[in-house]
Amino acid sequence: MSQQTMEVHDHYIGGEFVAGAGEETFESENPASGETLGTFRRGTETDVERAVAAAEGAFEEWHDLSHIDRAEYLWEIYHELKERTEELGETVTKECGKEISEGKADVVEAAHMVEWAAGDARHPHGDVVPSEIPSKDAYMRRKPVGVVGCITPWNFPVAIPFWHMAVALVEGNTVVWKPAEQTPLCGQTIAELFESTGIPDGVFNMVQGYGDAGSEIVDAPAVDTVLFTGSAEVGHEIAGKVASRPGTTAACEMGGKNAVLVTDQADLDVAVHSAVMSSFKTTGQRCVSSERLIVHEDVYEEFKERFVELAESVAVGEPLDESTFMGPLIEQRQVERFHEYNALAREEGADVLVDRAELDAEEAPDDRGNWVGPFVYEIDYDDAGETRCIREEVFAPHVALMKYSGDIERGVEIQNDTPYGLAGAIISEDYRQINYFRDHAELGLAYGNLPCIGAEVQLPFGGVKKSGNGYPSAREVIEAVTERTAWTLNNSKDIEMAQGLSADITTDN
Numbered sequence: 001m002s003q004q005t006m007e008v009h010d011h012y013i014g015g016e017f018v019a020g021a022g023e024e025t026f027e028s029e030n031p032a033s034g035e036t037l038g039t040f041r042r043g044t045e046t047d048v049e050r051a052v053a054a055a056e057g058a059f060e061e062w063h064d065l066s067h068i069d070r071a072e073y074l075w076e077i078y079h080e081l082k083e084r085t086e087e088l089g090e091t092v093t094k095e096c097g098k099e100i101s102e103g104k105a106d107v108v109e110a111a112h113m114v115e116w117a118a119g120d121a122r123h124p125h126g127d128v129v130p131s132e133i134p135s136k137d138a139y140m141r142r143k144p145v146g147v148v149g150c151i152t153p154w155n156f157p158v159a160i161p162f163w164h165m166a167v168a169l170v171e172g173n174t175v176v177w178k179p180a181e182q183t184p185l186c187g188q189t190i191a192e193l194f195e196s197t198g199i200p201d202g203v204f205n206m207v208q209g210y211g212d213a214g215s216e217i218v219d220a221p222a223v224d225t226v227l228f229t230g231s232a233e234v235g236h237e238i239a240g241k242v243a244s245r246p247g248t249t250a251a252c253e254m255g256g257k258n259a260v261l262v263t264d265q266a267d268l269d270v271a272v273h274s275a276v277m278s279s280f281k282t283t284g285q286r287c288v289s290s291e292r293l294i295v296h297e298d299v300y301e302e303f304k305e306r307f308v309e310l311a312e313s314v315a316v317g318e319p320l321d322e323s324t325f326m327g328p329l330i331e332q333r334q335v336e337r338f339h340e341y342n343a344l345a346r347e348e349g350a351d352v353l354v355d356r357a358e359l360d361a362e363e364a365p366d367d368r369g370n371w372v373g374p375f376v377y378e379i380d381y382d383d384a385g386e387t388r389c390i391r392e393e394v395f396a397p398h399v400a401l402m403k404y405s406g407d408i409e410r411g412v413e414i415q416n417d418t419p420y421g422l423a424g425a426i427i428s429e430d431y432r433q434i435n436y437f438r439d440h441a442e443l444g445l446a447y448g449n450l451p452c453i454g455a456e457v458q459l460p461f462g463g464v465k466k467s468g469n470g471y472p473s474a475r476e477v478i479e480a481v482t483e484r485t486a487w488t489l490n491n492s493k494d495i496e497m498a499q500g501l502s503a504d505i506t507t508d509n
Ligand code: NAD
Pocket: 151, 152, 153, 154, 155, 156, 178, 179, 180, 181, 209, 210, 211, 212, 213, 214, 215, 216, 218, 229, 230, 231, 232, 234, 235, 237, 238, 253, 254, 255, 256, 286, 287, 288, 393, 395, 422, 462, 463, 473
């Protein structure tokens, strides 16, 4: 073992890297090769308590700075992210297995979020609103909530942490962040970026570890708001816990069972391209990845033939290689889940069209990687809601093709028949169909003639139904990390009330 892999990386608490209270460590593994990328401390209850206390202690001084002064620290990070995109992109790719253009895009997206947050420091931060009473000034003002707990997933290991933290910090909150256990090296890198800015001690804290450390952040009484991005199971548990604690809020972004709807009026070049991107980019491990392709009977056979041809040949391989389209799955547990759902689809009546789930030895670049290829099947849509494989998120290249007949209303009905409501796309050349989809699809992120993946920070990012609850991400995160004060000031010596309410004090005399 090299010197580098022997080093144990610490938590970052109160302005320094610290070993913390726990004895246990864990390793980060490259999912493409099994190579150990580093060893990390596993956070404990005590570590989280210390981090939360540090964040609480730093709040007043940080809050007293202007937005513009706070943003200066973020601008430094922005420049580092821009200058080091190549290097950091490689770290992302090595640690989470996304092909290299996606690794770099993760860092670029983080830079965009930091730019948005730091730039927003100079923009108006509230509203001046009219009052019914001419002598009153009325405003909406924002204040930071206090300590923000951030819990993030592995699949966007640089972008999502900044989606949570950049605006939270510029608005005057202090943070305690737990990176995903699969991507602690990206966590370490981000902590080093913060340290290099000289941000005041305790403003940014990071505790490495597993779900138990995340749970301690949720349970910490001094945490005012929890931002969570990850699976629906964990997100709903967090939302439930926080709901029972008055004064604490949670904003949770979760998974989906997303669909691409290909209508009878679709351009099939656009449809096939969009479907392949939606289903196989990031090896199906985006929250917005599509595991359902709902295709009109008039175009079904041609679409199927063309989609299957690409699914058979899409390049799976070493993610640092620029010619790769799909890297490995994140971990062995996820490979097992993929195989379980593929078996379930067969049990539920799927007719399998592409089965590259177990790659041939010559296709898999390294026998220690978590390699899989596309698994595509056709299955009848079931109105009764009993077919699990078309309703539950697998988070892998597991794709159901479903044929529908009739009009756009039927296509949208099938699109909506899932407890999730994150992302979806319609492929059609008919604006009436597109507008029907826009108005009736139960989605937070809707796309027309595009894949259902891809986000920009200046748009809201989030889902409806089981997929989302508040926005911990992108531009809307400001609502989760600030409290609004309605502030009314009387410029007169007389007290006059709105709605004609009498301000006279009458007495018995
Ligand atoms: P996950 O829910 O297993 O883990 C997410 C984070 O929560 C990790 O840091 C984990 O350690 C922590 N955690 C686990 N149990 C916890 C608990 N009981 N209390 C507090 N924290 C806990 O998700 P994952 O496997 O890392 O990511 C994949 C999931 O994330 C998929 O469902 C995907 O759709 C979803 N996702 C959603 C979005 C979005 O913006 N909607 C973005 C990316 C990923």
